[in-house]
Amino acid sequence: MPTSAKIKVLIIDDHPLFRQGIRWSLEDAPDMEVVGEAENGQEAIKLTERLSPDVVLVDINLPGLNGLEVARVIKRRDPRIGIVVLSVYEDDDQLFQAIKVGAAAYSSKDVNPEDLLYYIRTVAAGRYLINDSVLAKPNVATRVLHQFRELAATEDEQTSVLFAPLTSREIEILDCIARGLSNKEIANELNISGQTVKNHITSILSKLQVNDRTMAVIYAIKRGWVRYGYPEQGRVHENLEG
Structure with a gap:
């Protein structure tokens, strides 16, 4: 969890209404603060450097520099920042690419506010919810x-x-x-x-x-400790409690 009193969140999306909807969803959370909004990748990278957010919510389909490229740049410059990638629809290839750029969570944009708050808090605490998505795919x-x-x-x-x-x-x-x-x-x-x-x-x-x-x-x-096959096609990993 960040050392500051509130989790600082940066919203990156090219649709003003969607950004406003997220802002409204977070405003009532006493432990969160929306520190900025960006509508494109270049602006997002600049704001990230200036505002030092704890969590960045980024739309995968940004104009110009797309959300995955933005996430890659942000993580390379400041690995501490947690990235939540949002997409209009869930796609296996997008999930795989989100993992490669270091995103901590991947979700469809129709996520309900309660789940979004959970994602932000969990990512801010340093956990990678994207692993749960992998287990189901x-x-x-x-x-x-x-x-x-x-x-x-x-x-x-x-x-x-x-x-x-x-x-x-x-x-x-x-x-x-x-x-x-x-x-x-x-x-x-x-x-x-x-x-x-x-x-x-x-x-x-x-x-x-x-x-x-x-x-x-x-x-x-x-590290070469495990030398047998990787998961078989069609097998679903269970979680630790399974």
Whole structure:
């Protein structure tokens, strides 16, 4: 959560009525402040540098410099800022591209005000809600993990043999998660209880300092700790509580 009393929000959208609607939705939230609005990418980047918002809401279909390009520039210049990408309709390719530019959340523009407030608060706290979107989209999860596997393959040998701070059992569990297995399926495959699986996953997240299963697998793949297949087509990852 930002150290200031209120979460500073910048709205980027080329439709004045939509910007006003978001502003109205946030005005009654005592922990938020709309610090600025922009109608195009160039203006947004300048305002971001001047206003230092905590969270930026950006429309993906901006004229000129599109929302993804704006998000990429903002994250490169100030990684602290949380990006929420908004789109007229949800699209797997847009979700994948939003992940690549470092967005923390991706949502359709018809999101209700209560959910939008939740997204902003969660992103301001440093969490990546976009991972939840990935878990619900097997095709996107496959693309994300496949790309990270390709990145891992280009790393030098020293990187791939770095000491992994995980036990052999935890590596086994990460392998299972990368193959798209549920907690129950992992328990059956490794002949352990479901609660033991959950305990191991909690330990993995703590050691790697990540928030969820997807990021744990990505972290492990980038370092070459997980060498088996990435999620199978059509498999849906469950969340940690699953």
